[in-house]
Every structure is written in structure tokens, then in C-alpha cells.
Amino acid sequence: MFQVRIHGRGGQGVVTAAEMLSIAAFDEGRYAQAFPSFGSERTGAPVVAFCRIADKEIRLREPIMEPDALIIQDPTLLHQVDVFAGLKKDGYILINTNKSFEQLGLGDFVRDWPHDRLCTVSATDLSRKHVGRPMPNVPLLGGFAAVSGVIRLESVIMAINEKFSGKVAAGNIAGATEAYEIVRAAMEAARGEDKESAHA
């Protein structure tokens, strides 16, 4: 079972992201369970959403306390919420930012983390560019597909088409696709680095 935890703020489509992730997995014929960390979500308040993906029925109802992957839609949360709580060793971390992990002050935390598990992408800029408003959630899913390989970009696109339509769908697809490409490129680069350092 693969468990994803998404952190963000009310209004950034955190819950939608989890739902879409579950839809994408479902479209691949797998079982998925998405749910928010419930509360009276208000714009700006820290919000967490969860998504489990598995090949058999998911009965577990507890929140995800040991995620296999983290998607952080808002880097300002890093210093406010213990977003990394329970993150499995070598778990995936995808952050919406145009800064590096070092610039975010996470250098030490990820020092000996495999680089191909760490990834940043400025999804907000991408959504501004393609959708016209800062909604990083969907591009990040594209990025997540690339970094984790747990779901395919096609599935994300299918999910987008289930949730949205028309220009919004098209824009999100474009955003997700670009994010996917960026992250894939970055990942290949990272794997390159890792190989080299392995030889050295």
C-alpha cells in the first residue's frame, strides 16, 4: 500500500488533489482511498489531505501517519507544521517552490536522502501560466507522477477530465504535463548525479 500525504492551505485545492490522485489510481484499476484531515476548512488555514493506493480493498480508516510520499503545496508551512512527521525513510518529498531544499533550509534534513526522492517544482507559476490563477495542486500531481512513478501522467489527465472541463481542464492538463516534464528531467539529472557519486 502506498500512502501519500498532502499539505497545504485552505483554498489551494489540497483535498481536491488527494481526490484526483485517488481517481487516477482508480482509473488504473487499483483501489484508492482519499480523505481530508477534516475540520472547518477556512481559506489560509493549514490543511492536510490523504490518499492511499493499493491493489486490494482498503479498510484502514486512520489518518496517514507514516506516509510514503509528501506533497507540500505551500513551503511556508515548513516552519509552522511538522510536515515531515512519520515520513518513511527514503520517502518521496515534492515541494511547490522555485527554491532549492537548501534555500528552504532543509539541507541538513535531506542530507543523505536519495536525490531522486527529492523534488521541487514551481507549480504555482505553472498554474498561473496555464490556468490563470495560482492553483498548484494539479500541476503538482503531474510532478508527483514523474517523481514517484506510482501513477501515470495519462491517469492524472483522465482524473483532470473527470473533475474539470473546457479551458480549466485544458489548462490544468498543460500545467500537469509541463510539471511532469520538468520533474522527469530533474529526476534523470539527479539519478545521473547519484551514479557519478557512486563511482567516485
Place this chain on the structure above:
Amino acid sequence: MSLQPIKFYQTGTFTVGNRLLAPDQRSVQANMKRTNSLNSGHRACQGCGEALGARYAIDAAMNATKRQLIAANATGCLEVFSTPYPETSWQIPWIHSLFGNTAAVATGMAAALKVKGKTDIRVVAQGGDGGTTDIGFGCLSGMFERNDDVLYICYDNGGYMNTGVQRSSATPPAARTATTMAVGAEPGNVFGQGKFVPAIAMAHEIPYVATATVADLRDLEYKVTKAMGLRGARYIHILVPCPLGWGTASQDTIRMARLAKETGVFPVFEAEHGEVTAVLKIRKRLPVEEYLRPQKRYAHLFGKQPRVDTIAHIQSLADKNIRKYKLLEEGIQ
């Protein structure tokens, strides 16, 4: 206005009927084969104004709808005296649910009939002043606001008579009830409290609001008939004297209602979409004292030192009604 001019000088339109009237001029109550919607054998007190008002209103509604009528009834005297197990006095399909939800129950009934395409069957809701102006007011307002296809009839006897004559928001000032006793410096119910629900109903701008009394049968029947001819939320507020609660003789029930109207204490009018369109004029104006004196609930106003001040205050309220609703001069703007 409500009274068709009848070229009949002996009793005009004031009596229930008359052997000399043309059939179209006879009241529903005069009909030999009237429906007696509230059948004999009910357990209302002698001279019950509510029993009378209910039969007047529901017979008229049955007549207007060719008996295609179903009713919801609030808890209260009317419900208790009309349906004590194992007997009921009602001739129409009738349901009693709760004290405070009658308007909502009626809304549900209307919704069911609409979805079933049985819009020829009409819905009435009825309750006393307690069930209408107090505990049932929320549901009533909701029914008004949604303009549900229901005629709500309030039988106002100015108190919770079923539970032993307690004060309601329709209890008139200075009236003695079990919870506004005739003791202390200002005996009886407090001035400046209470509400006149017909005016609040008008504020919802529903298609039809009317007041009536059991003393003007033809006016009452006319209004019910008119209401049944309309769709949407309609409200009729009928003054029904209560011998028990008012401390009046059982034979004086209609007389008291007549006095309430003729003194201006209770304005009788019609309003459509929030505007007063017609009033039933006062025929022989009388001072409020004529209305108050026969009622034991006002006995404290006529003791050794009569409360001239209080009586004057009540008179001023009646005068205000007369001004506000133009109960005296001909025609209204």
C-alpha cells in the same frame, strides 16, 4: 368587500341564511346538507368559539374544493376535543403531528400532492394562537416565505386554553390569565407585549391574508372561499371567543366576537401581497368598555376603583386600529 349586496331588507346578510334568499345568496352553513366537517359529539366546552369557527371555516373550504381537502392540525383544544380515542369528529382526512410543526407538516402534504399530480386536492393547516403565534411560528414563517400552497387558519382565543388558560403572544393587554394574574400594580397581561400575526404574515407578502370572527359568518365564508381559489401561502386569522378562558357566558360567544369587531379591538380586513385591500366596516361603533365588562378576565378593571386609565389605554389601542385600518369611513385608498 366581502358582503354581496342582497336586496333583502329583513335581515340582509347578517343572519346565517333565510328561507327567502336565492340559493346563491345562502351561506354554506345554511345548507340543509352542509358537510359538518367537525361532527357532533366532539368534546368542546359549551359555547366553544373554536369549534364553531373550525366548522365554519372547514365546511366553507370543503364546499370550495368540492371536498377535495386534507388538513393538518396543531396540538391544542381543537385537536384534543375533536379526536379523543376512540372517536374523531373530523369528516376529512386529518393529521395531528405536534404543537409547533403544523405549517411544516402541511407543507409536506402539499409537496406530496404536487409531486403526485393531485393538485386538485388542497391542504389546510389549523391551530390555536399558541400553536400559531408562539411555538409554531418558525414553521409558519417558513411556510409563508416559501409560498407553499397551504391555507393556514389560526383560531385565536387569546391564550393557551387547553392547558388551563396561560398567556400567549396573542393574549390582549390587561387580560387575566393563569400566568398573568390580576394582581399587583399592573394586573393582567402587560401592555406593549404580544404580536399581531396577520401583520407579520402580510410582511411575507404572501398572496392572501385575512382576519375574521365567528360573528360575521358570511364574511368568514367569503374569505375562506376566496383563499381556496388562490394558490400559494394563505393565512386567515379568526377570532374565536373562549367562554372558559374569557370568563363569559356560554351563550355570549358570538356576541363577544361581534363586540370585539364593533369596538375596533379586533380589525377585520383582507390583504393581498402585503397590502390591505378591504376592511369590514364597523356597523355600530361601541366603546371598548362594552366589550371588556362582560369578561371575567377583565373583571379587575371594574372593581371598587375602576381602572379608568387601563380602559382608556385599551380604548386608544382600538382607536388606533380604527384609524390604521380605516374601520369607519367608506372605502379605503
Place this chain on the structure above:
Amino acid sequence: MMDKPFAITLNPGSSLANHTGSWRTTRPVYVDRLPPCNATCPAGENIQGWLVHAESGDYEKAWRSLVENNPLPAIMGRACYHPCEGACNRNRLDEAVGINSVERFLGDEAIKHGWKFDAPAKSTGKRVLVIGAGPAGLSAAYHLQRLGHQAVIYEAAEHAGGMMRYGIPKYRLPRDVIDAEVQRILDLGVEIHLNTKVANLADTMKEGFDAAFLGVGAHIAKRAYIPAGDADKVLDAVSVLRGMEGQATPLLGRRVVVYGGGNTAIDVARTAKRLGAEESIIVYRRTREKMPAHDFEVEDALKEGVSIKWLSTITEAGESDIMVEKMALDANGFPQPTGEYERIEADSLVLALGQDTDLSLLEHVEGLVTGNGIVQVDAGMMTGHPGVFAGGDMAGTERTVTVAVGHGKKAARAINAWLRGEKFAPPPKPELATFERLNTWYYSDAPKTVRPVLDIIRRQSTFEEVMGGLDEGNAQFEARRCLSCGNCFECDNCYGVCPDNAVIKLGPGNRFKFNYDYCKGCGMCAAECPCGAIAVVAEDI
């Protein structure tokens, strides 16, 4: 029927099983009370009874109901001083119901359509002598005939009608009306012998009569001593009015003085006006308040130009004038001479001081008692002599056409009983329907109809009838102003206002009945009955 959940759901109208009548401590009952109009009618008419039919426009039925008691509605509708209207409860609302005008309308309708009386009961073979064809005699004859006896009228005059013809001027009572109503009575089979004066009753009875009714009236004018220079200038009212019926109308001159204060005095004064007198003056010794004549008659007279000298007596009648002494009321309200005199020019003086009866025919009738000018009778109008009855002016102090008609009816019923060897007992009178018993809220306002009145000019020159009649429309309007005091007129109020549906409606004409199974005795029906036709009585428990 659907299978209903136990107890929660019930069959419609099932409360009929609960007889709430057992709660009752008082019970309502329908009654018929005596309306004040009926109570005061000298002719004993059931006025409310016939108005009911007029209300529904069934005028013939109304007329037939009326003539049960009075065979002369057309005359009554003109000559009657209608005390019924004085007693009418409607006076306390707006104005009395115009009973008299409706009665006249019905009488005129009957004449117009030639309605006949119902046929008499089968003949008893008895013959009853009726002396005098005045209102008393005609009334007695009519009732006797309808009761199956043969009435035979002996009338001294050449026409029937008595004082109605010889006492009441044309302009108040046209003669064709009298003729029509008399004829209708005769058509019933009543025999009449005109120009036949009974000189001696005892002798006439021998002609084979089983009983007799005397209604000879009062035709002898009372005289007062007034020193007169020229006696033929002084006439009496009776002969003046009687003279109006003859070929030569009496010559009264330009200035006529009438002495007296009764209706007769007024009649003469108004007649004089019509005969062309420039001045017609009534001299009366007391005040207008004290005047026996009806006020509306006085009004009419004044309107027509008659003048009246109040508090005056005539002391002397001269060649062309009379002497009048002024009077003044003393402490007790009696007029006393003042010694103050005045002279009034007069071509003639008519004395209208009342009439006496000619009782000469009664000599040698044993047992029969007379006193101060009238015959003494018992409650059944029978004189001291068994089988001899009397009525009208000769048997009463209140001398009106209506009283006479009443006497006639009363006597006829008594005679009927007497002929059968029974004692006549009048039916008990029900309780009076007083105004207090009514709930007048229910009556709509409807002022009295004004009858058309002949204009003054023509009233001063002709004998045309002064008071016009009602047309069908306003006759019905007037009838419907009746409050139906004390008698159910089926307004449905009791049926409508009963909170327990305990009043059963029996349908048009059949009124209502109470269903005591459910009547709780609240009394609302009685309280809201407009006409006071429901009484509430205590239950004995």
C-alpha cells in the same frame, strides 16, 4: 377501508357515538311569542302571521290569512288608526313597519283580482239576526256565515256600511272600496235587508231567529246648550257628514266653525274646506296634547288650511258670528273660564261633541241592561238577555271601525258557542314578544316607506283620496321590514351558530328542531335568535 394502525388512526365522524347531550343543564325550546302588533290589534288580527306571506310575495295567501280575522282589509287599510304600528318593536330600531299600508295594499289587491272568501262550513240551519250593516254587523255576519250559520242583516239606511259610509269622508275612504268589501261578504251568502229599521227587537226575533247581534252604532249627535240667535246656523257633525252622502251637500257658508276635539271634528273641518269654505276653524276647549283626535289627522287638517283655536269654549252663537271665551288650565290641567271673550265671524257652527246610540229598539227586552248610553255586555259580547249579543259603538266606549270589527268577530264566536250550547272561551294568549327578547343586530337598516300623498291644492278642492297606496315593490319592502317578533322566520341562525350541530333543519316552511342527543345547552341559539323564538328552560336533573 384501509387497515388502520391501532388507536392512532380513526374512522371519520365517529364521534357521533358520543352523546354530549348528557352535559346539558338547560335546554333550548322553540316557542311562538305574541308580537306586540297582534297584541294591540282591536280586530285581533294575526298581523305578523299575514306579513310573513307578504314577505315572500304571496299576497293572496297573506290576504286569506288576514281575513281569517277581518273581512275588511281595504277599508281597514284606510280607516284604521293602526295602534299596531304604535306598538311595533321596530319603532325602537328606526320606524314602525307600515302595517296599515300593507294591509290596504292587500285589500286593494283582493278587489283588483276579485279574490273571494273561502266557502263557509256546512250549514248548521241556525239563523242569526244581525242589526246594522256597520263594521260590527258586517264582521259578525261574515264570521257567523263562515261558521255555517245563516246571517241576516237588517239595515235602516239605504246603503250598507254604517258609520264607515256616513261618518268617514270620501277623501279618507272611497265608497267603491266599501261597496266592494261589503259585496264580497254578501257573496258569502249573507242576507241583507236595507231600509229596514228594527223598531222592536222582541218582535223581530219572532221571525225565526236563534240569536241576535246588535250593531246599530251611535248616530245621535250629542248636543250642548249654546244660546243661539239663529238655530239653523247651528248644525251637528253627524248630519253634516251623513249629508255628504245625500244628493244635496250641506250649505256651510264661507266661514265655518267646528266645535269639538275628536276625529269627527277634524273630518268636518276638512270636509268644509273641500266644500269651498275660506275659513274652517276648529274651536276646542283644551290643548293639542289633550285633543282626542289623532295627531296625524290634526297635521293633515292644518296642512290643508284648517285653523284651530285651543283653550276656547263657545258661549253664544249669533247671526254672523260666535262668542268664544278663553280658557286656562288649572293646577290639575283642567280648563277653567278666564272671563276673556272674543268674537269670531261664522256663517255656520258645527257641533262635533260625540254621539249617542238609539236604544229605543231594546225596550221590553228583558234582562238587557243599558247604562250611560251603551249596552252592557259580558266577555263574549252577550247582553243580559240570553242569545242577544251586541257590539260596536253601541257596546263600547272606544268607538273605532277596528274595535267594531273586533266586536263582531268576538260576538260571532260567542254566538257560535252559544248556539251549540257551549260557553265561548277565547284561546290563551302566549307570552308577549318584547323588544328585549330580540337580537336586533341581525336586522338590516330599512327606513319606513313613505306613501304618496295628494298635493295640498287638490286636497282643498276635491274629495279625492288623500293617502295613496303602495305598489307591489314597496309593499313587499315594507312587509320585509317586519322583525317577525317572537315567531321563527327561518333565518337559519340557530342552525348555523350551534357549535355542536345539534339543530336539525327541517326545510322551507318546516322550521327546525333540536337534536338533544348532542345539544350541550350552551344557549347560543337562543342568544342569537333575532326574533326571540327560542326559550331556554332548566333541565330537571
Place this chain on the structure above:
Amino acid sequence: MLKQTEGSHAVAEAVALCRPEVICAYPISPQTHIVEGIGEMVKSGELKNCEFLNVESEFAAMSVAIGSSAAGARTYTATASQGLLFMVEAVYNASGLGLPIVMTVANRAIGAPINIWNDHSDSLSQRDCGWIQLFAETNQEALDLHIQAFKLAEELSLPVMVCMDGFILTHAYERVDMPTQQQVDAFLPPYSPRQVLDPAQPVSIGAMVGPEAFMEVRYLAHAKQMQALELIPKMAEEFKTVFGRAIGGLTHTYRGDDAETMVIAMGSVLGTIKDVVDEMRDAGHNIGVLGITSFRPFPLAAVADALRHCKRFVVLEKSLAVGIGGIVATNVRMAVTGMGLKGYTVIAGLGGRSITKKSLHALFDKAGRGELEPLTFLDLDWNVVDRQLERERLTRRSGPAAEAMLRDLGTVASKIA
């Protein structure tokens, strides 16, 4: 047809497939998404012959439902928490009058302090109101139970509550198999009321009943629920033949045949419990699960039968009968009277407190060792409680407890679960 969707939406679709005729809506979390969904279907015309009413309160919602059901319409509404409490008088009335209304309760805690998260306090507060109460473990069961609920309600002329955990199910996206209209029509006949307000057959409904008959009326209400005990399993069978799914029934056992310890619970927590039980079985513990679907009527016999082989049972419930302990537990104990079983009551997950596998492992181990207290409050923070009790002991005006304890905890936002 399989789909990945939100629990609320799945229920909305299922209710729509039942061809409801009158729906009353009043917003309250976490039920709101359901009526929003149906409302949209009615407005778009997707759901025909249906009146959707926005009423002014839950009291009105249930009252409108009473009227429409009495007038012969298939009627549905949904509520939660304070909303259920606000309509209580009408809730009792609906069952008293025998009106087959179906209502979803998206289970949520009851204040004060106000709390919008999940537990079972709301519907369990209505355990004696005369309604049938069915609890769903998954969204699939939730939507299927609604289809059964209409049939059950209308056959018995009794109202039915379908209870599903607020947020945990209502807001969870997961796979459901949505039936076709044909299937639902085949299973659920059109509503034919036992009694209806019809001028052709007038009756008076809701007469006052005195001591002479009231006992009988109440007994009949009980008898109806006893009939439901027969009917509910039958209906599950029937449902299986049409839809091919074993859903509903009175209870479900999981690996219970040879279990020494039986864990009893209702609703979505059963899933987590089953995962724990699997792991414990792998570790060699004889532990099983009894899930109760029908809380009212309470299946005394079925529960007793399911527990007849075990040594002990643990009732884990999301409700608290303040002053005594468990509500479900009390009912279970009634069922096993005289069976000489050791019974433990565990109050868990109140007001949305997460029930984690970790805690359950520890709990069940302890139970297996027979070291569990008769009444346990799972994951209760004793420090906070003790500090507050201390505060109240020391100062009369100790201030509002909830706020004080929150201060002790520090900001909630930093906590993930």
C-alpha cells in the same frame, strides 16, 4: 457500475435511484454534501417527480417529511448532530405515526463544546425513538443500505435511519459499485402507504390516546421492531440475489469462529479493527470481530450466537453514556446475560479523535492478557485531564475547561492526527 467517488455523493446517487418524491434539506456538516447532490439532480431534471424543499430548520425538515409521507410520498431527509437533536420531537412523532421516512445521519459529536467531527453520540441519543437504525461500515454499504432502508421502512411502516460516520465516510473518496436503475426498480417496488391522507378514504391520524390504549400502542411499536429482526436478514438475502452483494443484515462476524477475544463495534472503525485483527492473527492471537449493522432493533440473539464460543469481548464504541460508560456495551451485555463472559467497554474516537492501529494493537493485547479495565477511554490524555481537575479543585472560577485544555495542548494545527 464501479466508480471512484465521495461517500456523500454515492449516497445521493443511491437515494436518487430509489425515486424519492419529497426531500427536505437543511444544511449541517457533515451531511450537507448529500442533500446538495440530490438538490442538483432535482434542479437539473436528472431526478424527476421529486420536490426538493429548502426548509428553515431540522425541526421543519422532519415535520415536512411527516406531512409528505402521510400524504403518500416517498420521503427522504438527512441530518447530523445538533440537527438531529433539534428535530427530536418530530423524530419520535414520525415513528409514533408509523411513517416510513428514510433519513441519513452523518454521525457527528454533540456539543458543548461544539465539535463537528465524527462519533456516534447523535444517533445513539435517539436509540429509543422508535426508528430502525442501521450502521454502515463502508461507503458501499452506506449506499446499499439506503436502498434496503426504503424497502424495509415501507414494508413495516417504520422510519429508518441510515447512520454513516461523518467525514470518515461522507467525505472519503473510494471505490463504489453504483447499481443501475433497473436493479433498484427490481428490488424496490413503488411506495404503497399503509395509511394515507386521501379524501376518497378520510381518516384522522394522530388522535390523542389515553391510558386505556397507550400501552398497547407502544407495545405494537416494539412488535414492529421485532418484525424488523426477521425482515432485515431476509432483505439482505433478497438484495444479494438482485445486486450480488452481501450487504446489510443484523450483524457480521469476521474471523470469529474460533476467537477467544471478540471485538465488537459499529461503523467505519470496523475496517481498521479488521486490519489489526489480521495482523494479530498472523501473530497467533485468537481474535475476531463482530460488527453490528442493526443497532435498532438490537439483535440480542444474533449477538449472543456470535459470542457463544469466545472467552471475552471488547466493545469499542464511539459514544459515551455519561455516568455509566458504554451504550452499545450495555446492549451487548444484555445480549450475553448469563453466558459468563468477560466484557470490556472501550470508549474511543469521541469528537473525531483518530483510532489508530497502534492504539488498537496495544488495547487488544491488553484485553487478550485480561489486563484491560472494565471501562477504558482509548488514547485519553491523562495529563490534560488531571491538570484540569486540579485547576477546578484549586479555584472556584477555573474558567472554561475546553479552552484551558487546548492551551495545555498547544496549537492543534500542528498536529496531523
